[in-house]
Amino acid sequence: MHRAQIDSAASPSPLLEVDDIRTDFTTDRGQLRAVDGVTLRVSAGETLGIVGESGSGKSVLMRTIMGLLPRHGVTVAGRAVFDGQDLLGPRRATRTLWGTEIAMVFQDPMTALNPTKRVGEHITESLRYHLRLGRRDAQREAISLLDQVGIPDASHRFDQYPHELSGGMRQRVTIAVAIACRPRLLIADEPTTALDVTVQQQILELLAQLQRERGMAMILVTHDLGVVAGRTDRVAVMYAGRIIETADTASTFENVRHPYTEGLLASIPRIEDPSQKTLDALSGRPPDLVALPAGCRFEPRCRYATEQCREVDPPLVTDEDGHAFACWHPRRPPFHIRATTGHS
Amino acid sequence: MAGSGTAHLQDDGDVVLRVEDLNVEFPIGQGRVVQAVSGISFDIRRGETVGLVGESGCGKSTTGRAVLQLPRPTSGTVTFDGVDLGTLSDEALRQTRVRMQMILQDPVSSLNPRRTIRQIVGEGLTIWGRQDGRDARIDEVLVSVGLDPAFVRDRRPHQFSGGQCQRICIARALALEPELLVCDEPVSSLDVSVQAQLLNLLRDMKAAYGLTVMFIAHDLAVVKNISDRVIVMYLGKICEVASADTLFETAAHPYTRALVDAIPNPDPRRSVPAVGLRGELPSPLSPPSGCRFRTRCPLATEVCAVEEPQLRAVGDGHFVACHHAGSVME
Numbered sequence: 001m002h003r004a005q006i007d008s009a010a011s012p013s014p015l016l017e018v019d020d021i022r023t024d025f026t027t028d029r030g031q032l033r034a035v036d037g038v039t040l041r042v043s044a045g046e047t048l049g050i051v052g053e054s055g056s057g058k059s060v061l062m063r064t065i066m067g068l069l070p071r072h073g074v075t076v077a078g079r080a081v082f083d084g085q086d087l088l089g090p091r092r093a094t095r096t097l098w099g100t101e102i103a104m105v106f107q108d109p110m111t112a113l114n115p116t117k118r119v120g121e122h123i124t125e126s127l128r129y130h131l132r133l134g135r136r137d138a139q140r141e142a143i144s145l146l147d148q149v150g151i152p153d154a155s156h157r158f159d160q161y162p163h164e165l166s167g168g169m170r171q172r173v174t175i176a177v178a179i180a181c182r183p184r185l186l187i188a189d190e191p192t193t194a195l196d197v198t199v200q201q202q203i204l205e206l207l208a209q210l211q212r213e214r215g216m217a218m219i220l221v222t223h224d225l226g227v228v229a230g231r232t233d234r235v236a237v238m239y240a241g242r243i244i245e246t247a248d249t250a251s252t253f254e255n256v257r258h259p260y261t262e263g264l265l266a267s268i269p270r271i272e273d274p275s276q277k278t279l280d281a282l283s284g285r286p287p288d289l290v291a292l293p294a295g296c297r298f299e300p301r302c303r304y305a306t307e308q309c310r311e312v313d314p315p316l317v318t319d320e321d322g323h324a325f326a327c328w329h330p331r332r333p334p335f336h337i338r339a340t341t342g343h344s
Numbered sequence: 345m346a347g348s349g350t351a352h353l354q355d356d357g358d359v360v361l362r363v364e365d366l367n368v369e370f371p372i373g374q375g376r377v378v379q380a381v382s383g384i385s386f387d388i389r390r391g392e393t394v395g396l397v398g399e400s401g402c403g404k405s406t407t408g409r410a411v412l413q414l415p416r417p418t419s420g421t422v423t424f425d426g427v428d429l430g431t432l433s434d435e436a437l438r439q440t441r442v443r444m445q446m447i448l449q450d451p452v453s454s455l456n457p458r459r460t461i462r463q464i465v466g467e468g469l470t471i472w473g474r475q476d477g478r479d480a481r482i483d484e485v486l487v488s489v490g491l492d493p494a495f496v497r498d499r500r501p502h503q504f505s506g507g508q509c510q511r512i513c514i515a516r517a518l519a520l521e522p523e524l525l526v527c528d529e530p531v532s533s534l535d536v537s538v539q540a541q542l543l544n545l546l547r548d549m550k551a552a553y554g555l556t557v558m559f560i561a562h563d564l565a566v567v568k569n570i571s572d573r574v575i576v577m578y579l580g581k582i583c584e585v586a587s588a589d590t591l592f593e594t595a596a597h598p599y600t601r602a603l604v605d606a607i608p609n610p611d612p613r614r615s616v617p618a619v620g621l622r623g624e625l626p627s628p629l630s631p632p633s634g635c636r637f638r639t640r641c642p643l644a645t646e647v648c649a650v651e652e653p654q655l656r657a658v659g660d661g662h663f664v665a666c667h668h669a670g671s672v673m674e
Contacts, residue, residue, distance in 0.1 A: 054535050201608075202621075204608075226608030229608065275571060278544055
C-alpha cells in the first residue's frame, strides 16, 4: 500500500499540508468568506492548537480539510494534501482516508453518536468496514478500545446505548471510535467544550496519552487558550477567517506579538488574580464577514490602531524566531522580518 | 463532603437572603426520587455577591431556582428580606418576585424571538403598571448595559449576537429595579472576550443599582473574579464556604482542591497537573452514605462512609465539611 512506502522512506515532508485555503459560503446577504487564505503544516506526531472565538473560521477550516461541508452554496479553493494524497481536488482521496488515516472528534458527544445504536456498534462498524475484521474479532477489539479510553466495565458498556452514559463517557466513546483504525492524524474540534472542568482535564489527558502511545499527530481546535497552553507544540490563532499569529506554544504565550492574542489572554479570568479584579476585556466584537474593513480586520477593536491599519491589510510575516503574525504594530518591537508569506 | 450544618450562617442584621436546610427532590416514578439538593443552608448579605460553584448535577441551578420558589422546594425555608417565601400565597409571592430577577445561561432562547427589544425589556414595567416614563426607563437600562437604544429598541433578538442578547437579558432584569439578581451560568456560553466584557458589566451594574447577586457557574476562575464569597457544592451538598480569595489560596476540601487543579491555565511554563479527580459523579438517586464525595476522594477513610461531615470553621469566615480537611490545608 501507499502508506507503507511513505513510512519506509521516512519522508521529511509534513503529514498534512494545507495551502491558501479559501472557503466561501453563498448567503442571502452575499458571498461570505469564512476561511480566507489559511496555510498550515502538521508533522507526524505533532500537536497543533488552533484557537479562535466563535465565527473565526476554525471549525469551517477543519470541515473544509475533511470535506465535510455541504456541496451546495460552498466554494472551496486552495490545496490540502495528506501524506501525498489530495484532499480537495476532484479526485480527492477523502473517502479512503476518513476514519483510517484521519479521524475526528467533535464537540457534542451526544449528537456525534447514533442514539439508536449500541455503544459497541459504533466501533465495530468501522473496524469491520475498514479493517475487515470478523464479528468476534471486532467485538474483542472494540471492548479493548473502550478499556483503553478509560471506560470502566467495558464489556458491559459495549451493550449500552449512548443515553445511558454521561457526557464525559460519551466523549470517551467518540474518541474510541476515532482511534479504532489507528489514524495518523486526529482532529479534535472543541472536544471538551461541552464538559465539566474536571472531566475536561480527564479527556485532555486521555488524548495526550493516546497520542504518546500511538504517535498520532493531532489538531486541537478550541476557543480556550488555557486548553492549548500545556498540551500543544504549536499554536495558530485565528481571527475573521485568517491565521493572525502562529508560533511554537511557549513563544505564543510568552512573546505575544498580535494585539488580538494579547487581548484574548487579558480577557481570561485567572485563578491567581484577586477577586473583583476588573478584566482588561477586548472591546467590541468580530467584524461582519460580509462587510469586512478595508485594512486590518482587527483594527476596529485594536487599541494600537493607526491610519496605516485602517487602510492597508497587514500580511502574515515571520520574525527571526519563526514567530509569525499579521500586524503593523506588533507587541515587543523591534524585530526583523525574515520572510513574507500568506495573504497579500 | 456532604456537608450539612449551619455553622457558616451569619448573625448580623443585613442578611437579605437566608436559606436553611433546603431540600429539593424530584420524584421520577416507581417510588424513586432524585435528591437534587439535600439540606443546604447559606445566606447572602445585602450588596454581596455569592458564587455557587460545582460540576453539572451538583444542584447549583436547582438551588438558584428554589430560592425563587421555581418550583417551591420540598422542604426548608427561604427567607428573603425577613419574609419566609414558603408561607406566602401565590399572589404575595408574585408581588415579592419583582424584587428578585434571574439571568439564564442561554441568552438567545430566553428572549422571545417575535418581540422587539423594547417589548422584551419593557414587559415587566407593563405588567406592573409602571407606564409613566416606561420608554425613558427602557432607554436608561439599555444605555446602562452598553447598548444604543436608538439602534436596539425596535429590533428583534435574532439580529443580535449572544453577548448582546445577554446584555438585553440583563437590561430586562434591571428594568424593575430588583434587589436580588440570580445569575445562572450567565457567561458560560460566551466567548472569552465577551465573557470578560459581561463580567465587568455585571460588576458595574451591581455597584450602580446596589444589587445583591447570587452567581451560579461551573468555572471557578469566573466565580472567583465576580464573587465576594464562594460556596462549593457537590451532589446536592455544600463542601466549602469561604471568601473568594481565601478559597483559592487555602482550599480546605479535597474536592475544591481538585476543581482548582483542573482549571486550564493559559501559561505554558506551568506543568499540566496530573488528573486529580477520577471517576464520575455518583447518581443522585442513591447518593453514597456518609460523605457524598468519599467515592472519589483520595483521602477517604472508614469514618467517611459512616458519618456525614458537618460544616465547621477552619478560619475566619472559612467553613468546610470534611473529616480530613486539616490534611488538605497542610
